[in-house]
Amino acid sequence: MGGPAAGEPMSALEVAxxxxxxxxxxxxxxxxxxxxxxxxxxxxxxxxxLRNVAPAVLAALxxxxxxxxxxxxxxxxxxxxEVAAVIAAGVVARWRRNLLWAMVxxxxxxxxxxxxxxIR
Amino acid sequence: MQTTGAPGGxxxxxxxLPAPDRAALREGLPLLIPAVPFGLIIGVAAMDSxxxxxxxxxxxxxxxxxxxxxxxxxxxGTTSAWAVVLAALVINSRHLMYSAALSTAFSPQPRWFRVxxxxxxxxxxxAIMDTRTHFEPGRFRRYYLTLGxxxxxxxxxxxxxxxxxxxxxxxxxxxxxxxxxxxxxxxLxAIDRRPAVLAAVxxxxxAFLGRGFPERLGILTGAVAGVIAGGLAEWVALRxxxx
Numbered sequence: 001m002g003g004p005a006a007g008e009p010m011s012a013l014e015v016a017x018x019x020x021x022x023x024x025x026x027x028x029x030x031x032x033x034x035x036x037x038x039x040x041x042x043x044x045x046x047x048x049x050l051r052n053v054a055p056a057v058l059a060a061l062x063x064x065x066x067x068x069x070x071x072x073x074x075x076x077x078x079x080x081x082e083v084a085a086v087i088a089a090g091v092v093a094r095w096r097r098n099l100l101w102a103m104v105x106x107x108x109x110x111x112x113x114x115x116x117x118x119i120r
Numbered sequence: 121m122q123t124t125g126a127p128g129g130x131x132x133x134x135x136x137l138p139a140p141d142r143a144a145l146r147e148g149l150p151l152l153i154p155a156v157p158f159g160l161i162i163g164v165a166a167m168d169s170x171x172x173x174x175x176x177x178x179x180x181x182x183x184x185x186x187x188x189x190x191x192x193x194x195x196x197g198t199t200s201a202w203a204v205v206l207a208a209l210v211i212n213s214r215h216l217m218y219s220a221a222l223s224t225a226f227s228p229q230p231r232w233f234r235v236x237x238x239x240x241x242x243x244x245x246x247a248i249m250d251t252r253t254h255f256e257p258g259r260f261r262r263y264y265l266t267l268g269x270x271x272x273x274x275x276x277x278x279x280x281x282x283x284x285x286x287x288x289x290x291x292x293x294x295x296x297x298x299x300x301x302x303x304x305x306x307x308l309x310a311i312d313r314r315p316a317v318l319a320a321v322x323x324x325x326x327a328f329l330g331r332g333f334p335e336r337l338g339i340l341t342g343a344v345a346g347v348i349a350g351g352l353a354e355w356v357a358l359r360x361x362x363x
Contacts, residue, residue, distance in 0.1 A: 008170060008197050015175040018201050022192060023182040025209040031238035033219035034226045048358070049351035050217040052319035054187075056346025057211050058307035059320040060327035060339045061191065065300035067331050082297055086304040093305035100157050102305030103298065110297055 062086055081113030141259070144248075144266040151244040152271060156278050158186050161298045163282015164289065165190055168296060170197020173283060180279040184272060185242060187306060188212045189279075190299050195339075203337065210343050218246040225253040225260060233261055240268025315357060319350025 010018070066082045089106030093099065159180075166176025171193055179189040188208040195204045218241055226234050245268050252263055289295055311317055323346025330338030 010171050010175070010196055010201070012172070014201050015171055018171075018192070018196070018204055019175060019178055019182055021205045022179075022188065022208045022212075025205070026183050026185055026188065026212045026215065027239055029209075029212050029215040030219050030241040031235070033216060034223045034234055034238050037220055037223040044358075045351065045355070047217065047220075048354035049347050050214055051354055052316055052347055052350025053210065053214045053343070054310045055307060055316045055320040056323035056350060057207075057339075057343040058187070058303045058310065059324035059346060060342025062300050062303050062307065063324045063327040063342065064331060064339050065194075065297075065303070067328060082300070085297055086300055089301045089304040090308045093308035097309060099302065099305045099309070102308070103157055103161070103301055106301030106304065107294075107298065110294055110301075114294065 081110055081117060084113045085110035139262065141263045141266040144263040145270065148244070148248060148267045148270065151248065152274060155186070155244065155271070155275065158302060159275055159278030160282035160285070161295070161302050162186060162190050162193065163279040163284070164286040164295050165282075165299055166193045166279070167283050167286030169193035177280065177283060180276045183208070183212075184239070184275065185212050185215075186275075187303070190302065194299050199337075203340070207339055207343075210340065215241060218243075218250075221250060222246070222253065225249070225255075228257045229261060233265075237261075237264060237268070240264070240272060242268075242271060244271060313357075315350045315353035318353045319346040322346045322349035 066079055066086060085106045088109035089102045092105035093102035096102070162180070163176075166179070167173060169176050175196075176193045179192055183189055183192070188211040191211055192204055192208050195207055219238060222241070226237065229237070245264070248267060249260075249264055252260060255263060286295075307320060311320060323342040325342075326345035327338045327342025330341035332338070333341065
């Protein structure tokens with residue numbers, strides 16, 4: 001498995017290997033404790049670390065999604081509609097505790113911000 | 121299909137599946153509805169992916185985990201295949217915790233269920249079943265399978281629908297940003313304690329600093345830094361008697 005350039009289509013073999021490994025790894029994460037632990041618990045440091053996988057990974061994914069550039073100025077100014085969209089989605093998710101409302105708020109904010117950029 | 125009676129509920133045909141649990145259907149619906157738009161977004165993202173459409177669709181069938189499916193189809197073609205696999209598995213590592221937490225409830229179950237059941241162990245199923253561990257084994261199994269199979273089938277249907285709608289949605293709608301927006305919603309709903317806040321802040325900061333790394337390794341940099349920071353904060357909170 002090599003390193004395709006951005007947007008380069010994946011080959012059928014690459015897709016099969018990627019999906020196979022993710023499917024096997026995901027099943028292993030879901031099944032191994034049930035099959036092997038039989039009521040025993042994971043070591044405390046592992047439990048403590050696993051508690052925060054979701055927030056750490058999601059935060060990293062969001063930042064990379066809205067910051068394609070090395071330039072902090074471009075991230076805060078040139079990409080501000082995208083940044084505004086994720087902030088709006090975050091506020092509404094926290095407020096309404098509902099993913100649907102968060103998605104609506106984020107997309108509407110993005111469209112309004114892009115429209116404001118166009119007419120400026 | 122021939123139906124035969126059996127302890128713990130009727131069984132249907134050669135598949136020997138337990139009869140559906142109506143309470144599971146009723147109680148699972150509130151968690152199923154919010155998953156629908158997420159599944160649609162994944163379907164739309166799969167059609168924009170460098171991964172062939174059938175591969176994007178198969179993520180639902182084989183992986184059945186929304187955030188990692190979205191990560192897989194979003195990262196495909198933008199980084200190495202190894203980085204895609206690693207990112208998806210890091211995200212799904214939280215399932216270790218779910219599985220460990222339910223291992224006691226699974227221990228009196230028949231072996232086939234201990235092998236098959238974990239495939240359906242998604243966030244919503246864990247959230248519900250973690251409060252149903254007091255059920256007797258037959259009821260637990262019937263309730264779990266009802267919830268899991270309904271979520272699985274509905275999930276495949278909504279992702280498929282998203283893939284059908286994706287190509288006819290105008291580019292001006294900027295649905296390429298939908299994954300980031302969805303991730304933000306998931307993040308803010310996942311943050312429930314101070315260590316989680318620290319994990320998110322450190323993860324975001326490290327990813328930002330590493331955004332120029334090749335193969336989008338900034339994501340893994342942020343993930344690892346955030347998990348370590350959050351784990352240390354959990355440990356400090358535990359030592360202070362405030363877990």
